[in-house]
Amino acid sequence: MTIKEIAKLAGVSQATVSKIINNYDDVGAKTKERVLGIMEEHGYRPSYAAQSLVKKVTKVVGVIYAGKINANFNHPFFVDVMSMFKKTMGAEGYDLLFFSNEKFHKNNENYLARCQHYNVDGCIIIGGDEVEPSVYELDQSEIPCIGIDLPLSGKHSGYIMTDNAKISALAVEHFYLLGERNIAFIGGKKTSNISTERLHGFKEVMKTYGLPVKEDWIKHGDFFEESGFIAMNELLEQEECPEAVFAASDLMAMGAVRAIKESGRKIEDFAVIGCDDITASRYIDPPLTTVKQDKDKIGKMAAYVLKDMINNQIEQTSVRVEPELIIRESCSEKKRQLR
Amino acid sequence: MTIKEIAKLAGVSQATVSKIINNYDDVGAKTKERVLGIMEEHGYRPSYAAQSLVKKVTKVVGVIYAGKINANFNHPFFVDVMSMFKKTMGAEGYDLLFFSNEKFHKNNENYLARCQHYNVDGCIIIGGDEVEPSVYELDQSEIPCIGIDLPLSGKHSGYIMTDNAKISALAVEHFYLLGERNIAFIGGKKTSNISTERLHGFKEVMKTYGLPVKEDWIKHGDFFEESGFIAMNELLEQEECPEAVFAASDLMAMGAVRAIKESGRKIEDFAVIGCDDITASRYIDPPLTTVKQDKDKIGKMAAYVLKDMINNQIEQTSVRVEPELIIRESCSEKKRQLR
DNA sequence: CTGAAAGCGCTTACAG
DNA sequence: CTGAAAGCGCTTACAG
Numbered sequence: 047m048t049i050k051e052i053a054k055l056a057g058v059s060q061a062t063v064s065k066i067i068n069n070y071d072d073v074g075a076k077t078k079e080r081v082l083g084i085m086e087e088h089g090y091r092p093s094y095a096a097q098s099l100v101k102k103v104t105k106v107v108g109v110i111y112a113g114k115i116n117a118n119f120n121h122p123f124f125v126d127v128m129s130m131f132k133k134t135m136g137a138e139g140y141d142l143l144f145f146s147n148e149k150f151h152k153n154n155e156n157y158l159a160r161c162q163h164y165n166v167d168g169c170i171i172i173g174g175d176e177v178e179p180s181v182y183e184l185d186q187s188e189i190p191c192i193g194i195d196l197p198l199s200g201k202h203s204g205y206i207m208t209d210n211a212k213i214s215a216l217a218v219e220h221f222y223l224l225g226e227r228n229i230a231f232i233g234g235k236k237t238s239n240i241s242t243e244r245l246h247g248f249k250e251v252m253k254t255y256g257l258p259v260k261e262d263w264i265k266h267g268d269f270f271e272e273s274g275f276i277a278m279n280e281l282l283e284q285e286e287c288p289e290a291v292f293a294a295s296d297l298m299a300m301g302a303v304r305a306i307k308e309s310g311r312k313i314e315d316f317a318v319i320g321c322d323d324i325t326a327s328r329y330i331d332p333p334l335t336t337v338k339q340d341k342d343k344i345g346k347m348a349a350y351v352l353k354d355m356i357n358n359q360i361e362q363t364s365v366r367v368e369p370e371l372i373i374r375e376s377c378s379e380k381k382r383q384l385r
Numbered sequence: 386m387t388i389k390e391i392a393k394l395a396g397v398s399q400a401t402v403s404k405i406i407n408n409y410d411d412v413g414a415k416t417k418e419r420v421l422g423i424m425e426e427h428g429y430r431p432s433y434a435a436q437s438l439v440k441k442v443t444k445v446v447g448v449i450y451a452g453k454i455n456a457n458f459n460h461p462f463f464v465d466v467m468s469m470f471k472k473t474m475g476a477e478g479y480d481l482l483f484f485s486n487e488k489f490h491k492n493n494e495n496y497l498a499r500c501q502h503y504n505v506d507g508c509i510i511i512g513g514d515e516v517e518p519s520v521y522e523l524d525q526s527e528i529p530c531i532g533i534d535l536p537l538s539g540k541h542s543g544y545i546m547t548d549n550a551k552i553s554a555l556a557v558e559h560f561y562l563l564g565e566r567n568i569a570f571i572g573g574k575k576t577s578n579i580s581t582e583r584l585h586g587f588k589e590v591m592k593t594y595g596l597p598v599k600e601d602w603i604k605h606g607d608f609f610e611e612s613g614f615i616a617m618n619e620l621l622e623q624e625e626c627p628e629a630v631f632a633a634s635d636l637m638a639m640g641a642v643r644a645i646k647e648s649g650r651k652i653e654d655f656a657v658i659g660c661d662d663i664t665a666s667r668y669i670d671p672p673l674t675t676v677k678q679d680k681d682k683i684g685k686m687a688a689y690v691l692k693d694m695i696n697n698q699i700e701q702t703s704v705r706v707e708p709e710l711i712i713r714e715s716c717s718e719k720k721r722q723l724r
Numbered sequence: 725c726t727g728a729a730a731g732c733g734c735t736t737a738c739a740g
Numbered sequence: 741c742t743g744a745a746a747g748c749g750c751t752t753a754c755a756g
Contacts, residue, residue, distance in 0.1 A: 136485030146475030331670030435749035
């Protein structure tokens with residue numbers, strides 16, 4: 047079904063049908079009504095390709111998982127953010143194009159070319175570690191971009207991320223109030239932005255409370271469970287072993303808990319705080335105290351900011367979202383009294 | 386950058402450039418090389434819209450989360466399936482278009498129109514409960530479709546799902562061998578295909594082993610945690626209370642475990658088996674015995690079958706994937722000996 | 725081996 | 741208020 051057929055059926059020109067589709071106001075009321083009826087009846091919908099070729103607007107937003115690691119489609123943090131993003135953009139009339147084609151360019155990725163190819167209205171970029179240079183080319187282009195956990199600086203870009211320094215502050219403050227003084231930090235890869243910000247925040251707040259920052263008690267994993275397990279084992283082997291551990295992800299915290307248990311030590315003798323508040327953290331033993339990232343807010347914020355940038359309502363907007371401490375048994379007052 | 390500009394730069398016609406893009410073999414070797422060089426240099430990529438308008442092929446596959454419930458973007462089972470699907474389709478040169486736009490049609494959803502609008506090469510449909518009729522319209526169309534947990538019957542359709550009867554068989558068999566005789570079943574909504582298949586399988590196998598199927602011990606939740614909690618509480622309140630519970634999802638099994646704990650009973654006195662093997666099931670207390678669905682295989686299989694249907698290599702292909710029993714502490718030999 | 729030209733399904737000044 | 745026509749960036753018979 048094409049616009050031509052609809053026009054013939056209605057006894058009007060293509061131009062008139064087009065004007066009705068695009069809500070021009072210089073069309074006769076009866077004509078409009080009749081044509082609308084015919085369109086409805088035949089379930090007609092203008093072709094994306096033809097429209098996109100002529101207009102600038104496509105109502106499609108590109109989704110990019112950037113970086114080599116830690117930004118997978120099924121990552122427990124990002125998937126919740128994306129879920130809300132999808133929902134919110136959907137309500138605004140957008141569909142989402144996930145870039146997965148690995149044959150797009152033979153050697154190096156070229157995100158800008160890909161966006162131009164599809165003529166997307168805007169882009170959301172999920173930031174992993176070791177982000178490709180091509181991402182910043184896109185960032186600096188005319189195409190509106192919103193970064194998640196990825197600071198973008200382009201004129202038509204913005205980013206949404208949790209206040210990472212605040213995350214560490216909440217964790218250390220909680221430890222401090224429970225009397226913990228020997229605190230270790232397990233971060234992500236050294237190349238990770240997020241991890242670096244959290245480590246930096248950690249060191250700052252430790253100083254604020256006059257607590258010692260021991261380099262031996264700072265470990266780097268990759269945000270996944272196994273790496274937390276390994277890092278904790280290294281900490282346990284040290285002569286002076288910390289009793290409190292702040293891990294920069296729940297998965298690593300879960301790995302740390304497992305390491306403590308498997309070493310034969312009592313988990314009650316350790317205080318562990320994770321980060322993210324993924325679903326699993328509520329169900330593990332002991333339930334994990336964690337610094338929650340407001341995934342819904344991040345996803346929704348990303349959608350609205352991107353939409354407003356696309357419509358030129360705003361430019362260059364970035365938001366730091368407040369984290370929240372969720373106290374469960376892995377590090378709590380109640381537990382402290384048991385020791 | 387358009388084909389016209391490339392042609393001018395190379396001193397050839399648009400037609401020649403187009404033939405090179407489309408790998409026609411009637412182009413001079415030197416010409417081809419020169420044009421290729423220029424295209425490379427300028428990072429030129431033909432416009433999706435223009436190509437799609439002329440050709441039939443778009444190298445884009447649509448993704449539909451169908452049904453009102455239980456098929457969300459961040460569903461722990463489907464997200465893993467989709468992750469592998471995305472990866473596999475990506476390696477084959479496809480990008481993925483997720484239908485999220487809620488304004489596409491004012492009242493009723495029309496998936497076929499949407500696919501035609503975007504001119505997608507094929508579609509993957511994730512099946513939830515209470516699937517819209519419009520899905521079956523798409524199913525019966527010319528567009529290749531692959532269903533996940535959704536039996537499709539169209540000439541150009543197929544589906545991939547776990548052998549649900551086998552799932553129940555594995556669970557009941559395991560209970561049987563551990564000496565459990567009082568077995569309850571917690572399923573999803575009655576309108577759920579999957580749940581119905583599992584319940585049916587459950588009843589069949591129970592009969593095979595000569596075990597009693599008590600209607601009071603068959604409960605229906607919605608696959609999420611809270612519903613398992615509620616169902617288990619109902620079971621606990623009964624005069625005769627089952628000691629073994631098979632839940633049709635890990636989340637519901639986790640809810641059941643929570644209900645048992647919060648009721649003040651000892652979790653050691655119950656045997657619980659879940660279904661799916663989501664990530665969290667490994668970390669909860671006690672680690673959950675579950676029937677694993679091979680998510681990677683399902684995702685990969687869906688990708689290859691869909692690709693082959695798109696390329697007319699095959700038609701009407703459906704696969705039942707074998708489940709696997711994963712024994713952990715919530716229901717194991719070791720635990721039985723403790724009782 | 726190469727290119728001129730029609731056509732894919734739309735939108736948009738422009739003329740009436 | 742309505743329509744003829746050019747043009748968006750490609751591909752594909754067809755002629756040479």
